[in-house]
Amino acid sequence: MPFSDLIGHERPKAILKASILHDRVAHAYLFHGEDGIGKKLAAMRFAQAINCDTDYGPGGPDACGICQSCCQIEARTHPDFRLIEPDQELANPQIKIEQVRELEQQIVYRPLVGRRKVCLIDEADRLTQGAANALLKTLEEPTAHSLFLLITSRPSALPATVRSRCQAIRFVPPARTQVEAALITKREITPDDARFLAMATQARIGQALKADVAALRAQQDEFCRLTSQTSLQSIATLLGTAEALHKSDRTPEALEWLAQWVRDLVLVGVGADPDSLLNLERLPDLQQSVRSLQLGNLLDLLTEIETIQRSSGRNLNLQMALENILLRLREAVCVPVESRLP
Ligand SMILES: [Zn+2]
Secondary structure, eight states: OOGGGSOSOHHHHHHHHHHHHTTOOOSEEEEESSTTSSHHHHHHHHHHHHHOOSOOOTTOSOOOSSSHHHHHHHTTOOTTEEEEOOOTTSSSOOBOHHHHHHHHHHHTSOOSSSSSEEEEETTGGGBOHHHHHHHHHHHHSOOTTEEEEEEESOGGGSOHHHHTTSEEEEOOOOOHHHHHHHHHHHHOOOHHHHHHHHHHTTTOHHHHHHOOHHHHHHHHHHHHHHTSHHHHHOHHHHHHHHHHHHHTTOHHHHHHHHHHHHHHHHHHHTTOOGGGOTTGGGHHHHHHHHTTOOHHHHHHHHHHHHHHHHHBTBSOOHHHHHHHHHHHHHHHHHSOGGGGOO
């Protein structure tokens, strides 16, 4: 697959292609930007383009996607391509010093068949300190034939010494419309589903390509029912739901849908373009709820949900937090607006 397969990222693509064309490929790059937007895929395509066996056309350097070199890199069996990543089986996934040492031993040799020995380090922010120090030594004395591609969504978590040895390339999420168009062609889904997926994944193409549309739609239905005025009327129902969600480990999921719902309420409240809503199909419900709401309260509620989301994993009672959020939403939605007037 060529570079054009990558959705968005026109700037990084142009810079990387130009560096190949003018023989100015650096020894190390740091691809940084949000998770799930295509950084790793861009690194794969770059590695392929550099070692591609096919002469490139008028579009400039690219990965043909069909030569032996491109196929082997795709399959990760190319003798001059190495991918290291944290062991996801671990509770705290890390890239260990042994992984970097093994890499060092291979990188000193000249490429066997390709032009460059490419080493892709995914989630580079998960290098242990020892591993980062070992890598730094290699980056400080690069061989002419090596190329390091470091990928991270948290560049500040990498030692400054490592960062300074890499040429930084920033990736920004592609436009939602680009993601939708790609989803319609690649997944053969309806424009409505494509829009919904792009919104629900915040245009993270990696997630959107894998996500189960039917399951997400079912979740949307479930949580929209929960936030309806009828459900919010009964405190017993709310507490029961919070308990059930917590018992099935679904509190984080519930918080995310609640946050999206409140964001939609805020957007409707300020008269934003309905196209910016996740729950576009529920516009009448949103409009109905927003009538009795005060924007300030909604924004406070949103801040609170986001704070809980950030601190989950620490010793927080998630069930209590979810109960609290639901009760606050209930208060905001169910108290008639008249009684709040001064
Ligand atoms: Zn090729």
